Amino acid sequence: MINENYRQMLQEKSVIRELSEYAAARGKEIGQDNVFDYSLGNPSVPCPQGYTDALTQMLMNKDPMDIHGYSPSLGIESVRRAVADSLNRRFAMDYDSKHIFMACGAAGALAHAFRCVTRPGDEILIFAPYFPEYGPYISHTGAVLKVVPADTENFQINFAALEEMMSQKVMAVLINTPNNPSGIVYNTETIEKLADFLSTKQKEYGHDIFLISDEPYREIVFKGEDSPYVSKFYDNSISCYSFSKSLSLPGERIGYVAVNPRCRDADIIAVMCGQISRGIGHNCPPSSVQLAVAEVLDQTSDLSVYETNRNLLYDALTAMGFHVVKPGGTFYIFPKALEEDAKTFCMKAKQYDLILVPSDNFGVRGYFRMAYCIDMEKVKRSIPVLERFVREQYP
């Protein structure tokens, strides 16, 4: 008999996915060029040529047994070494290969990190607005997700609300900076304040509180932004990374867990991830992808279009009268809707073939997300449509 818990989950539809499917269907009717699909956070620039070259060269010149052979469940040792070296070089850290666990994207990295540092029933705090997939990642571990209300002034951290929700039961705090959906980068002041707060609470409660940092947008930070490397500020921390956005490889499911060498149990957390992987059956990311990524660790796709799009949209939206906190990175912007109910607002926009995602899914009401990982030319063409929508619906 099939498991009713998993059957129940089939009811949980993704609003983002539904909107994106609507956009595709609508595009077939009126032409894709005429639908302004801001729904999906799917990179719009190709992977760097270096990645394609590295993989092609490998396939042409190397023994297939070396490319496609078993990877240890923690990842290929030379790849873990290369990741540690790259992080140490770029962020002045002191990772060893034993602190790196190669994961199937940030999703796999996060799901493993949650399992390592919580037990069923423990609480994990996250900050609104947040990426809704954290829900299933956490609920499958048996831990309990609690959402700290947003600081809607500037989308940094609402410390008053955090203080109120912190308790003995909290074993981990999850942050995501640069942030999906707000586009905001937590600045040094925010990270320092969070680190101090957690250090104090660790002492008060007499147990560790892990800071888990979800960093798939780490390489998409715009000019002049203060973007600190989280693990420099707090010892009991774990970084979860994905190459999906920086190298435009979302389908290849490749990322890693980097365990802070100064955290408690630093030497065994990666090994625990390996055991968890073994049990859930995913074992390790594909060997060819691990090897190819290791060749381009310090490269990125040409990410400049995202900053250009950010500028275009931020300027246009503010000129139209939207209240919007200027994103410092990612490819998202998160303006306040022009009426209280974001769903109604987005439904109205849909009539203009503007596909916007209401904020309710991200744990905040009254905002909407635009994923501007689309062609710059299309962003430009969308602006007069946005203007007409606002003029006609909110005169």
Added chain:
Amino acid sequence: MINENYRQMLQEKSVIRELSEYAAARGKEIGQDNVFDYSLGNPSVPCPQGYTDALTQMLMNKDPMDIHGYSPSLGIESVRRAVADSLNRRFAMDYDSKHIFMACGAAGALAHAFRCVTRPGDEILIFAPYFPEYGPYISHTGAVLKVVPADTENFQINFAALEEMMSQKVMAVLINTPNNPSGIVYNTETIEKLADFLSTKQKEYGHDIFLISDEPYREIVFKGEDSPYVSKFYDNSISCYSFSKSLSLPGERIGYVAVNPRCRDADIIAVMCGQISRGIGHNCPPSSVQLAVAEVLDQTSDLSVYETNRNLLYDALTAMGFHVVKPGGTFYIFPKALEEDAKTFCMKAKQYDLILVPSDNFGVRGYFRMAYCIDMEKVKRSIPVLERFVREQYP
């Protein structure tokens, strides 16, 4: 604080892995040519050139966004379609793409299948001898693994023992044919008898009992063997497949779940797998690997060396007086040890640089496994060493 359950697991060392590490270290001392490492089931022949060509061509000629873009969590639709078509063509089945879930190897396929059809506390029966990784796959779901003792006469199914262990609590039965570690292929008589037995028990208990079939060795079947396609015989069945052995791609973690179109809930089991994947964070196998595998679905590596090695070893071992059931497939052989304690037997063999795996790990006492996925020349050179070992230790 780290999760003590997962920390405990760090104690569970793999005997096979330890033996293989010993063999590698010993090889450094005396030369790899002088160590006869029969420990690891790692394919010894390269992937077919067709796979390398398909992937290289794709990298050179296709838009990187199409190769590396997000795959739906159930797998790329065209790939699922191609897998269904291939199975229908080869086994006269009637799979639709909706019955196929692309998984990260057979490991991922099995772990998902267990979650779909059992709840924590339910029992899953397996037959000795068995692949020890089933232990962690099942324990992570909360279900309970129960081992049906072996039919040591011919390593088919011990139906008397099965009858005894069957109960209301059993929601799934797992088989692995061709079998690791025995190398035996379940014949049509065995599969029919099992199907009849399970059908009767379903009626008696008033609930479904799923037959989960682990089939990574399906393509490694030797001349003249009767190797039925399991799902033809029993409606409530799920096939779990990996390309690791047939295409020699163990590191690429690619396989699938094929849900019998005639089973209860046939239309939603693959979708449930997608939700499970989403929750544990592995999401889907890498898109480039899915696309490349779809180009070579009906191909295999040159698997003929395994049959040659089987013949060499079977003939030599029987001539030396070993009791051994002749393998019909895989690259394993599972002879009876020459003394009661297989561990002692294998320790003695180690002194001759013969690396054999004692059967205790596979749920049977007094046997040993040889993984003959090694060069034929090395198999030949190992025979006089085996003879000397037997002559000197068991005169």
